Amino acid sequence: MTAEAMDAGPRRDIGTDTGTGIGTAFGHPAGPAGPSGDRPLRIALLTYKGNPFCGGQGVYVRHLSRELARLGHRVEVIGAQPYPVLDGGVPLTELPSLDLYRQPDPFRTPKHGEYRDWVDALEVATMWTGGFPEPLTFSLRARRHLLARRGEFDVIHDNQTLGYGLLGDLGAPLVTTIHHPITVDRRLELAAAADLKRRASVRRWYAFTRMQKRVARRLPSVLTVSGSSRDEIVEDLGVAPERIRVVHIGADTELWSPDPSVPEVTGRIVTTSSADVPLKGLVHLVEALAKLRTENPDAHLVVVGRPAEDGPVAQAIERYGLGGDAVRFVKGVTDAELVDLYRSAQVACVPSLYEGFSLPAAEAMATGTPLVATTGGAIPEVSGRDGDTCLAVPPGDAGALAQALGRLLAEPALRVRLGAAGRARVLERFTWARAAQGTAELYREALATGTPAGTRRASRTPAPATPHARATRAAATPNDREGRPTPC
Template sequence: MTWPLVAIEATNLTDDRATGVGRYTRQLVEALSTLDVPAPDEFELLQLCKRSRWKLRDRLAQGPRLRAQSWYGAIWPLPRPACKVLHVPDEREPPWNVPVVATVHDLYAALNINYVDESKRQRKLRFYEHLRDRCTRLVCVSENTRQDFLRLVGGDPARLKVVPLGVSPIFRPHSAAEIDALRARLRLDGPYLLFVGATANKNLARVVEAFAAGRFTRDFSLVVAGQQSAEVLASLTSRLATLGLASRVHLAGHVGDADLPALYAGAAAYLFPSLYEGYGLPILEAMASGTPVLASDRGSCPEVAAGQAVIVDPTDVDALAAGIAATLAMPADRRAAALAHARARTWAETARGTLAVWREAMAEA
């Protein structure tokens, strides 16, 4: 029997350091590879990699149902495989006349968030319009992102489908020994609050102010994970010195994927007062680690948290300080409910939802 072939552009899996979209692509492909489906619904998945990265093809996902092929750009395209659907998770798109499904992760460019280069923002805006006009279906990672796309870009609402993201099983409660080993590697002493992020929307400056205002420095340190820019580091270092917090804020820089789960699990609270998120997967990753979460009332954060986090106005420092205190005081039964909520969000369900969207696209071809 010949199974339908679906091609997914997976060049981002060859990047030296995984981006959020790269993690999405890998988790989705791996979940699709092992997805249990009835025989009539079987399919084959082709990972596409640009010719310039083909030498790094060993970084592509491995597993059943998977094979790989390289492709050139628009000027020298390789012959198109006999695929029924092409899935595009980022801006790389083979120029083939085939039904296209794309993933919409966020609307940062349309909202002018995290962009300092206007030419790049305009290019992204044109890409949104391309998706609206070109794609048979669009996978939106949250209802908030779907509504943002319809409001800011437009399109047929029936073609935009919400498929929430899953949580990797590597995010789980860790033993004391595992956490102690991480503390030793990162030179962390005593209980800590955790902040992860290096973009403007993550709201680090206000987190530091709330950490100082709430007088948490008496009992906790604040661990900041993420490779901050030189400009942010200079401003942050100066402000920490003014507040007398230089010894209470640990700037961990980039934390690798191998250490991040234990870093979540060891935190007394995870602080995620983002000004905007297309999804906000770290909310669920922290919950799945057994850590109570502070999240903002903006973007998709309340949708993803689903009542299992402390929700605050991220622009109000006093509200943030009160929210941190409430997060630290979260009772055991609510933490258990948050853990159960996060564990129910699996990549297998994301794969099933994505496959359903592909089948809709095939039916219209």
């Protein structure tokens, strides 16, 4: 969320319904709201940011909405810029912001005629003072929109907005996905801040996390994507454990699949990095590549994403003399091109210091590409045990990364074994169809309870620090420097 957005590439056509309601959008009238056995549900899926080419929120909305629709539910996505790409005829209702972080003019000042109401003024004022306004301002716009359409939805599903506007009665029960607490990102960036001025800037940018913490404690139904994220939500946000359900997400295993016709490129290592921030650990992978190339000059890295021009990754590349073809960045690729890029690699790598789930790990494994991954956050829940389905290394350890990458590049039989085992693990545990089934079960539980967000409060007593949380803090010691972030 705190990186410059990648070029979105070609967008697919998406249906847009800006005010007729879900019944009209699906060609039949909406029935009465409320629980009714296993009848199809009318779902409003909210996303304040939906770019499927940068970060995980857009990927989540795209695939979950499609699979919920395949189960027979009537899903309408309500989102702001960058708008999500949707499949399977799922309609999109655009709830536009002022799009203050769009490329090529992020942190822009809108023209006078662009202002529509006081929410727009609040959005600009927060940006001008160094804060990130979108979770709050989207929640206020979403509240106004949902109340105007009261009775059209059975359940409202918020994708990590956690804004004040979503508290109270919205006309239907609220389920909220928290992929991981953004307080983790804040903690890691503060640890990497070079001076007091930078620390002050980080604190102001992440001021919205105070709101998210207050809102999270008042939510009746929270969905998260991994056990480690659940632990962080309990500890960092103070949410009562009994209100949290884990539903793993996954890969699109039809798209992300092996294809022997794609030629393997000797020495190719592929990674996805949606943000040039310490959390993603890309700077440690660059250092590992420098170590690796002293013994294997064919080793080279392809990064799906782009670094800040003078950010920590660009500085590391210059520091280690990795010009030319040693490190290449790609952006604006289509889904098919991205999958083929992973298929062509001898090794995929996830070097993150922390992940709430790690879609890149699941997607790489689904192609049958062998994986080197850290043990940061929920990554081991996805990648499996070291030596069985991946090679696992401690987060932030460039030497261990170099050793694991070198071993896989040198051992073809190990690559074949780990690649096949990784694909089997994803098929068994991490598919979007399974995610949709688990999410629909939680919707029905929320309907049975029917308690609006904010009408009762979870305990504010934080849980004892979990081993996972302590490990995350121990890893938060990078030395990167970076400029002011722009959101994905």
